[in-house]
Amino acid sequence: MKNILLQLVLLVILFFALWLGLSKIDWMELLNVNYITSKTQQKLGELILDQIKNSGEENHDPKVTLPLDSILTGICISNAIDRSQIQLHVIKSEEVNAFALPNHQLVIYSGLILETRIEAELSGVICHEIAHMELDHVMKKLIKEVGISVLISTTTGNSGSNLMGNILKTLSSTAYDRDLERDADIRAVDYLIRTNIDPIPFAQFLRRIPESKSAIDQHLTLLSTHPDSEERAAYIIEFVGDVHGEYQSILSPDTWKNLQHQLK
Amino acid sequence: MNTITQFYYSPNEYESEKASNSYLMSLIAVIAGLPFPIINLIATLAFYQGNRKGTYFVRWHCTQALLSQFSLLLMNSVAFWWSVSVLFGPENLSNSFIGYLITVFLFNLTEFVATIYSAINTRKGLHVKWWFYGDLTDMICSS
Numbered sequence: 001m002k003n004i005l006l007q008l009v010l011l012v013i014l015f016f017a018l019w020l021g022l023s024k025i026d027w028m029e030l031l032n033v034n035y036i037t038s039k040t041q042q043k044l045g046e047l048i049l050d051q052i053k054n055s056g057e058e059n060h061d062p063k064v065t066l067p068l069d070s071i072l073t074g075i076c077i078s079n080a081i082d083r084s085q086i087q088l089h090v091i092k093s094e095e096v097n098a099f100a101l102p103n104h105q106l107v108i109y110s111g112l113i114l115e116t117r118i119e120a121e122l123s124g125v126i127c128h129e130i131a132h133m134e135l136d137h138v139m140k141k142l143i144k145e146v147g148i149s150v151l152i153s154t155t156t157g158n159s160g161s162n163l164m165g166n167i168l169k170t171l172s173s174t175a176y177d178r179d180l181e182r183d184a185d186i187r188a189v190d191y192l193i194r195t196n197i198d199p200i201p202f203a204q205f206l207r208r209i210p211e212s213k214s215a216i217d218q219h220l221t222l223l224s225t226h227p228d229s230e231e232r233a234a235y236i237i238e239f240v241g242d243v244h245g246e247y248q249s250i251l252s253p254d255t256w257k258n259l260q261h262q263l264k
Numbered sequence: 265m266n267t268i269t270q271f272y273y274s275p276n277e278y279e280s281e282k283a284s285n286s287y288l289m290s291l292i293a294v295i296a297g298l299p300f301p302i303i304n305l306i307a308t309l310a311f312y313q314g315n316r317k318g319t320y321f322v323r324w325h326c327t328q329a330l331l332s333q334f335s336l337l338l339m340n341s342v343a344f345w346w347s348v349s350v351l352f353g354p355e356n357l358s359n360s361f362i363g364y365l366i367t368v369f370l371f372n373l374t375e376f377v378a379t380i381y382s383a384i385n386t387r388k389g390l391h392v393k394w395w396f397y398g399d400l401t402d403m404i405c406s407s
Contacts, residue, residue, distance in 0.1 A: 007396040023363035033357055144352045
């Protein structure tokens, strides 16, 4: 019996020693994991963006892009996020939607900007999408929905436009897992508070969208992208709790009005 | 690691075949290419149940095959769910994860080689006793 126990202990020690020893090797560097991942994301991001640009024109008007860039930069600086790695794209569309693409590309439809009533609501949505990027949700969702082999085949040029269309649909109009969505919401609230932006309007925006669904039309894709809006608004408000900061806006009231005016 | 010793009696042809099959059953999932670690154990357990009332030689080797599958099930299950978590969940690819996969692969490979070696030798009527598992089987399996 004593001999068996000793052998068991030796077996366990051998297992953990081998694991510990092998973990000391920098496999990520050795197998070029980071390089391959980054190249795949870059290629995928470019392909999906091309698909978006085929369906809607990109808005390059500085009166639109500059205010949005100011909001984005303000959030990034306050949260120590590398602003240079995020590419912002404003697409002319009535759809109320915004989503993150691989390779840190943030797509905002003009319909969403028009639907937001104040800057803090839009900032909340931007923070939510940045959170998806920073938490590496985008690729995880694609791997889950589309499959790793299909994703690799798209980057090697073996993909048709139908497949890219499906990938775009996956990213823009289907929900993340409830847990991932919650993580992104909570992270977004953190980002907002650190930027001195009131997080409550973000929750109110989520709550308002389903209410106004019938008043607008089927373009409210954000609803289908992010289900359980009421529940999300509730836990955001609960998470914020009694935190009351001296909140401020990044844009001046005139700039915000001009931004919305430009998109009408 | 594995030692060939004299069994308490000389098994006949039928017993040798049955004992050899108990090891082959534990390879069934590898042959089928299934990723679920539980399949190996279920196959071995089913074979063990079928031979519970067999001769001592057959029971002894069924038990050794089953015990080795139990420990592999633990490490393979961790590897399986960790991989699922990396692909679909919050975990990220890391040196610890890759190190663990290689460790599990090496243990599986060792077990695979030992299993084939045991299947060949028990088929010849020889008694193969694994390090640790052999002593444990001696303790559990009564004549």
